Amino acid sequence: MIIPPIVWTIVFAVFCAVIAIQVFYYLYFFARLAVFKKPLRETTTEHPLSVVICARDEADNLTKNLPGVLVQDYKTTHEIVLVNDNSTDEGRYIIEEFQKSFKNINHIHLTQEAKMISGKKFPLSMGIRSAKHEILLLTDADCTPASEFWMQEMQGAYSDNVEIVLGYGAYHKRPGLLNKLIRFETFHTAIQYLSYALAGKPYMGVGRNLSYKKDVFLRNKGFSSINQIPSGDDDLFINQVANAHNTAIVIDPETHTLSEPKKTWGDWMTQKYRHYTTANYYKPLHKFLLGLYSLSLFLIYPLLALSIVFFNWWIALAVYGVRLIIQAVVFYKSMKKLNEADLWPWFLFFDIWMFFYYIFTLPAIWKAPRKNWA
Template sequence: MDLLNYWEEAVFILFCITTLIQICYFTGIFSRLAFYTSKPKLQNQQQPVSVVICARDEAGNIIKNLPGVLVQQYRTTHEVILVNHNSQDDTKYLIDELKKTFKHLNPVELTQEAKMIAGKKFPLSMGIKSAKYETLLLTDADCVPASEYWIEKMQDGYDEGIEIVLGYGAYHKAKGLLNKIIRFETFHSALQYFSYALAGMPYMGVGRNLSYKRDVFLRNKGFSSINKIPGGDDDLFINQVANKNNTAIVLDPEAHTLSQPKKTWGDWLNQKYRHYTTAKYYRGKHKFLLLIYSATQFLVLPLAIVAAIFFNWWIVLSIVVVKWIVQAFVYYKSMKKLNEADLFPLFLFFDFWMCLHYLLFLPALFKKPKKSWN
C-alpha cells in the first residue's frame, strides 16, 4: 500500500514538473512573440535586392506564383533570379516568355547535377553566386507573396548589424481538418523559431520566406559544411550562421508568403518526415531546448490523465486549466500577429493533437534523409 501511494505521488509530482516546464516555455520564451511590437524606424533605407527562386519541373507553379514576385512594388533596384535546375517540363519556355515582359527576371539554366552535393543546395548556391546585389530574398516556386509589398516589408527588417531576416511562410486557408492541422503546425513552428530569435537564440528559418546578406553566405563558404545532408539549405544554414546580434524577424502580414498545402494525409506526412530529418544536426543547445519542450508537451496530458485517476482529479484539473489559460493567451496574441486567428477556437484540440504528432514523427529523427529536393 505504501508503495502504491508513493507511485501515485510520484506521477503527480512528475505531472507538476512537466506542466511547470511548459508554463515556463510559454511565459519565458513564446510570450516574446505574443508581446512583440516592431520598433518604428526613423529612416527607411531600401537597398537593392536579389530575389532567388529555385525550380525543378515547376511549370504549373511558375504560371501561378511567379507573376506575384515579378510585379512587386519596390522603388529600389531589384532582380528576380530563377534557377531552372534540369527541368524536363515547359519551365524554360515559360521563363523565356516572361523574360520578354519582365526585364528584371534573370534566369539561370542548370543542365547538370552536382556530385556529392545533395538536395537543393547546388541550384541555390548557383543562384546566390549569380546575384548582383548584397541583400538576398529567398522563396520557393510554389510560394506567392501575400502582397505586392513583400520585398519592401522584408527588406525593412534590416538595420545596423542585421544580416539575417526571418519571415513567415504561411499556407492558403481552405476547408477541412487537414488544412487546419497543416496551418497550426506551421504556426507552431513559427511560434518557436520567432520566439527563440527574439530571445537571442535564433536556430532556424524557412526557405519559403527568408532573407540574408550575400556576404553571410560567402563568408561561411556557402553550404560546404552541410553539403552531404539533403535538406537544411534553410534551417541548418541559419542554425550555423545566426546569432543574437545579426538576426531580426518580420511579422507584417504583407511580408508573408503563401503556399498551397498538401491535399492528402500521405503527402503531408512525407513532407513533414523530410523536414524533421534535419533537426538532429542542430546545435547542441538548440536540440536540448527543443527536446525538453517537445518531451514535456508530449507527456503533460497523459500524466494528467493518470494523476487525475490515481491521485486527485480536481487538483490536477486546476493545474491543467492554469496551463491552458497561459497557453491560450500566448496562442491568441501570436495567431493574430501571424494572421492565423481562425485557428484559435481549436487550440484545445491542437493541444491533444500534439501528443499524436510526436508519436507520428519521432521516427523521422532516425530516418535517413531523402536525397532529392523535389
C-alpha cells in the same frame, strides 16, 4: 498487484514539473512573439535586392506564383534570380516568356546534376553566387507573396548589425481538417523559431520566406559544411550563422508568403519526415531546448490522465488549468499577429493532437532522408 500511493504522488509531482517547464517556455519564449511590435524607424531605406527562386519541374507553380513576385511595389533596383534546375517540363519556356516583359529576371538554366551534393543546395548556391546585390530574399516556386509590399517590408528590417531576417511562410486556408492541422503545425513551428530569435537564440528559418546578406553566405563558405545532408539549406544554414545580434524577424501579414498545403496525409508526413531529419544537426543548446519542450508537451496528457484517475482530479485539473490559460492568451495574440486567428477556437484540440503528432513523426529520427529536394 497493488501500487503504493507514493507512486501516484510521484507521478503527480512529475506532472507538476512538466507543467512548470511548459509555463516557462510560454512565458520566457513564446510570449515574446505575442507582444512583439514592429520596431519604429525614423527613416526607411530601400536597398538593391536579389530575390532567389529555385525550381525543378514547376511550370504550373511558376505560371501561378511568379507574377506575385514580379509586380512587387519596389522602386529600387532589384532582380529576380530564377534557377531552373534540370527541369524536364516547359518551365524554361515559361521563364523566357516572362523575360520578354520583365527585364530584371536573371534566368539560370542548369542542365547537369551536382555530384556529391544532395538536395537543392547546388542550384540555390548558383543562384546566390549569381545574384548582383548584397541583400538576398529567398522563396520557393510554389510560394506567392501575400501582398505587393513583401520585398519592401522584408528588406526594411535590415540595420547596421542585422544580416539575417526571418519571415513567416504560411499556407493557404482551405476547407478540411488536414488543412487546419498543417497550418497549426506551421504556426507551432513559427512561434518557436520566431520567439527564440527574439530571445537571442535564433536556430532556424524557412526557405519559403527568408532573407540574408550575400556576404554571410560567402563568408561561411555557403553550404559546404552541410552538403552531405539532403535538407537544411534553410534551417541548418541559419542554425550555423545566426546569433543574438545579427538576426531580426518580420511578421506583418503583408510580408508572409503563401503556399498550397499538401492534400493527403501521406504527402504531409513525407514532407515532415524530410524536415525533421535535419534537427539532429542543430547546435547542442538548440537540440536541448527543443527536445525538452517537445518531451514536456508529449508527457502532459498521459500524466494528466494518470493524475486525475489515481491522485486527485481537481488538483490535477487546477494545475493543468494554469498552463491552459497562459497558453490560450499567448496563442490568441500570436495567431492574430500571424493571421492565423481562425485556428484559435481549435487550440485545445490541437494541443491534444500534438501528442499523436509526435508519435506519427517519431520515425523521422531514424528514417533515411530522401535525396531529392522537391
